[in-house]
Amino acid sequence: MQLLKIYCIYFICTSSLYIFGLKARLMKILAIGRNYAAHIEELNNERPEEPVIFTKPETALLQKNAPFYYPDFSNNIHYEVEIILRICKHGKYIDKKFAHHYFDAIGIGIDFTARDLQDKAKAKGLPWDLAKGFNGSAPISKFIDKNEFKDIKDLNFSLRLDGELKQQGNTSLMLFEFEEIIAYISKFIMLKKGDIIFTGTPKGVGPIAIGNKLEAFIEDEKLLEVDIK
Numbered sequence: 001m002q003l004l005k006i007y008c009i010y011f012i013c014t015s016s017l018y019i020f021g022l023k024a025r026l027m028k029i030l031a032i033g034r035n036y037a038a039h040i041e042e043l044n045n046e047r048p049e050e051p052v053i054f055t056k057p058e059t060a061l062l063q064k065n066a067p068f069y070y071p072d073f074s075n076n077i078h079y080e081v082e083i084i085l086r087i088c089k090h091g092k093y094i095d096k097k098f099a100h101h102y103f104d105a106i107g108i109g110i111d112f113t114a115r116d117l118q119d120k121a122k123a124k125g126l127p128w129d130l131a132k133g134f135n136g137s138a139p140i141s142k143f144i145d146k147n148e149f150k151d152i153k154d155l156n157f158s159l160r161l162d163g164e165l166k167q168q169g170n171t172s173l174m175l176f177e178f179e180e181i182i183a184y185i186s187k188f189i190m191l192k193k194g195d196i197i198f199t200g201t202p203k204g205v206g207p208i209a210i211g212n213k214l215e216a217f218i219e220d221e222k223l224l225e226v227d228i229k
Contacts, residue, residue: 027058027192027194027195027196028055028058028189028192028195028196029055029056029057029058029060029061029138029195029196029197029198030053030054030055030185030189030195030196030197030198031053031054031055031056031082031111031132031197031198032051032052032053032176032181032197032198032199032200033048033052033053033054033200034046034047034048034052034175034200035051035052035174035175035176035181035199035200035201036169036173036174036175036200036201036202036203037173037175038173038202038203039200039201039202039203039204039205041203042203042204042205047175048175050184051176051180051181051184051185053184053185053188053189054128054129054132055129055133056111056132056133056137056138056198057133059135060132060133060134060135060136060137060138061136061138061139061140062136062137062138062139062140062226063139063140065224065225065226066136066139066226067226067227067228067229068112068136068139068208068226068227068228068229069136069229070208070209070210070228070229071114071134071135073114073117073134074114074115074116074117075116076114076115076116076207077112077113077114077115077207077208078112078113078115078205078206078207078208079110079112079159079161079166079167079205079206079207079208079214080110080111080112080113080167080201080205081108081109081110081111081157081158081159081167081169081201081202081216082108082109082110082111082198082199082200082201083106083107083108083109083155083157083169083171083199083218084106084107084108084109084140084141084143084196084197084198084199085103085105085106085178085181085182085196085197085199086103086104086105086106086107086143086194086195086196087102087103087182087191087192087193087194087195087196087197088102088103088104088105088193089101089102089193090190090191090192090193091182091186091190091191092186092187092189092190092191093186093187094182094183094186094191095183096179096180096182096183097179099178099179099180099182099183099186100178100179102182102186102191103146103178103182103197104145104146105143105144105145105146106143106144106146106149106152106155106218107140107141107142107143107144107218107223107224108140108141108157108216108217108218108223108224109138109139109140109141109196109198109216109224110138110139110159110214110216110224110226111132111137111138111198111201112134112136112137112138112139112208113131113132113137113205114130114131114132114134115131115207117130117131118131118132138196138198139214139224139226140196140224141216141223141224142223144218144223152171152178153171153172153177153178154170154171154172155170155171155218155219156168156169156170156218156219157169157170157171157216157217157218157219158216158217159204159214159215159216159217160214160215160216160217161206161208161212161213161214162212162213163213163215166204166206167201167202167203167204167205168202168204169201169202170202171199173202174199174200175200176200178199181197181199182197185197208228209228210228210229211228211229212227212228213225213226213227213228214226214227214228
């Protein structure tokens, strides 16, 4: 019986969901708010002096173009398209000049936000974790080796809703570039292999409705689509 207990504990501790070949139990989702000036203006937010960090649980991940089911706790879910980074090695207190060694791949994701829950929480000065971290709130594409891109500091990305262009951004317009983000986060939170960082959304965020189809692109390549059900 004791041997059975030990085996069961070992099975529970070592079994996990795999995300693009990486164990979910070893990863976390970190995200940057207010990283594009035009988006800050459209939401009437203050321009930050340092990166604004929030997190999502691994249960927020939506993969392989799976549909998103509109939750009943919100009437105002917004799309926010973002370039995402895959962390490839452990690190803390990372110097900016070495930060490029800590991510190896780039993809695109959507930060679904329950805007009504977020606005309510912000008005009361409360945390807005539930507005960002609910189930399925982080659809992501496959990752592409960063070396396959000509210049990751000048990368176009976009989002279409039912075929209509809604968001269009370029990484050159970020207030805090990839290396700054990694260096800043690592001062507070140790980064580990398999972590994902959402790097901020450009202007053009807006609501979704049941029946919509979202398509996300890096340059001209469609890497992600999500049906809203």
